[in-house]
Amino acid sequence: MKQEDNVSVAPGEAVGVVAAQSIGEPGTQMVLRTFHTAGITSVVTTKGLPRIIEIVDARKRPKFPIMRIWPEKEIAKRYEKVREIWRKVEEVKTSAVISNFEEDLKAGTMLLHLDREKMGLYELSAKTIISKISKKEGTDASMAGDDIIKVKYKAKSVEATRKAFVEILGMAIVGIKGIIKANVQQADDGSFYITTSGSNMEEVINVEGVDKDMLYSNDIFEVYRVYGIEAARNIIAYELTEVIKDEGFTVSQRHIALVADGMTFTGKIKSIGRHGVAGEKESVFARAAYEETVKHFTNASFFGERDMLKGVAENIIIGKQIGLGTGLVKLEVKKEDLKKIKPKND
């Protein structure tokens, strides 16, 4: 017998139920609250059961998206180069490089007092700030003193001016939208990498020096958009594994892989639940038994649906033996063999 036969799943094994139980059971012992880990890295993520729910529900965006950006092999150990990537990645808003501002809404002018120290941190010059602000339509920016930028905006009303000023203050001078915070970190082998709060794979992947094969984000839909469904499947499995491992439990990879496969095998990411896997079951009874009973029955009657009674739930409802496990096989006796049976003489 081959080793492979030993470990392969037997036909009729209820893999879905076992997977659900295997992930659900440790779930009952996990922390129910979202908690944050504050540290030097200051990267905040959802953990425990809330994160599992987030993944399994296929939420469009995680509550706390994060990224890990690895530089290309050649520059990985050169701090200066990695820092250059960092500078291009972290989003710096206007408000982050000024100490304070004065606005005159009637005149439509705003004075930005530059904070040289902060500008130095992000290696920004007043010129870049001015050119960036000027890109906004109807805006005119120029130096008005050593550390002051004067912004002019022509608008019809005071309200419109105020709105424009708020927009200018929240404007990204450098960096990528959505990357709230980035940190350069060092791995065990001495190479540097960047961790971020906030995720934007679509743009980070185009930054020079970023290793496109190593880019990581915990935003499943973003991974799906950028790298495709296979990557999304992998990230679902990876995220589930990590969350469960974080809580100190071990769940076999097969159960997790089954969930990840179940969520992605159609080519799109589907949630486990009413709007996803459970809601798209073939059987009317199985769907009706889960949620929104009346809706499923009325819709089924509109479209003249048939229930072929192939699944587990519907067979339990009507009271038939389920087609799983011992119910998978049927015994048949050859007619010739029947003749061989002779009545016993007591």
Added chain:
Amino acid sequence: MADEQRCAVYLDGRVIGYVKDGAAFAEEVRTNRRTGVVSGEINVAYIKGLNEVHINADRGRVRKPYIVVEKGQSKMTDELKEKLKNKEIDYNYLVRRGIIEYLDAEEEEEIRAAVDTKSINRHTTHLEIDPAAMFGLTFSTSVFPEYNQVGRHPVSANFIKQSQGLYAVNFNNRYDARAYLLYYPQLPIVNSTTYRTLNINRHPSGQNFVIALATYYGYNMKDGFVLNRGAIDRGLGRSLFYRTYSDEERRYPGGQQDHFKIPAATTEGYLGEHAYSKLSEDGIIEQELPVAEGDVLIGKVSPPRFLEEQTSFGIGEERNRDNSVTLRSGEEGIVDSVMLSETTGATKTVKVRVRNIKIPEIGDKFASRHGQKGVAALIVDEKDMPFTKDGIRPDILLDPLAFPSRMTLGQMLETLAGKAGSLGGKFFDGTPFSGEGRARVDEYGKILEGFGFDKFGDEVLYDGRTGKKFEARVFTGIVYFNRLLHMVSTKLQVRSRGPVQILTHQPTEGKPRKGGLRFGEMERDALVGYGASLLIKDRMLDQSDKADVWVCRECGDIGYYDYVKNVAVCPVDPGATLEKVEISYAFKLLLDEIKSLHILPRIKMKSE
């Protein structure tokens, strides 16, 4: 004044004004209360975080007395204590003079209360009247709790609440829905101040058990214990259980009303002559009659539910319903008392109290006052119980392993104190936080040694079955145990077959209906996980609501069997052929309900 500088004053939740310095204002109100300028029922609290003063004078606040401490000195001076002792002054004097004051939850929030005089420091504002006063009524009956692990205290309090005892002295005149009464309540050998001050020692709720921390052939593992049959026969833990059944002659619109009487045999739902055999002429049972399951206690007939029911012979004869009260299933007893009265609505009402003796049996629950519960796992004849050199046989054998993990050293101490007290013929005090720890052990040890016992309570035991001496010495003593109101006889139930629900044809649920245990969703999933398909079918269909249904071959609708013509009929096409199909009745019901949505479900069958 700017908002940050002024402090709102609330009286019973409503703003009545503003002050500059909230804390000082609250203090002023407090001083006035203590000196009697304002009522002592007023409570005031300055809430720092909100910068608000809350004055409460409404009713319904729970308040607790404290001794006032000023400048690190308790206002309850030795001089006052002496006067109190000589009855020159009384408690109310202290309250009036502001030496003792009552605080509500809100004011209590910001005080600094010292547990005893020793722990008063310069921040202290109040002093507990007694360290034990921090506990509620229930828990203050606990002894030596300071030697127990904190986690056992709530458990202990819960068990004390559930104990059977003398719950009210007028129990004989009461008709409680359920009541438990211990036959021979005893005063605990180790008791506390609360027992005396609250008169709990006049109506205690437990008995002093002779315990030994020993195993008995593996029968007292975990929370199981071995009981001495001899002790039970002498009345240990014996109690009475009362249940009151009541009913009234209700009036209905249309001038009809119920009647207490023995129903006639023609009554709808007549239970058979035998069931009413114990009723007297007025339809109500007699006192001191033994009753068993199925016996009617109160015979009652009610008018028909629907007036003038139509029958095939026109308007039918009025048929009354039997609405009698029967003894609960699985119960028995003796009718203790019958009370006839009238309700405020001037209708006749009856209360029947049935009494039953509950002798401790295997499965009954007991607990000490330290959160140590246990279930009788074996009842052993007295001759087989281990005995000491004096011929003492323990009432109860506890598993020694109940102690290491739970760390209820209070019970160990009580065992020792109880033993010393029973030998020396005196009671000991176990009031919370009143003792001196080690000194107690020495005191009890000395008494024990004086009577020729081991000072740590250990004893040489002999096996009752073989007469051989046990190699190890066994910790033996006396602990106060409560019999809890969880008894097997009120819970035990089995079902192999029995009643089913009318609507679903599935087995009923719950003990009073002789129900089965629910095989729920999670249980089902577990079997699906195993792939035990036939076991699922057995649980969900064969042992539940299996039904044979006739299904039309042509239209797929459900038909019926005409027993007169001996043929299955389809209501749509009477000529069609039908097939007998085995389905769950719940599914048939589901199909009916779908039909009520104006959807016609059809069952298509494969030919076999």
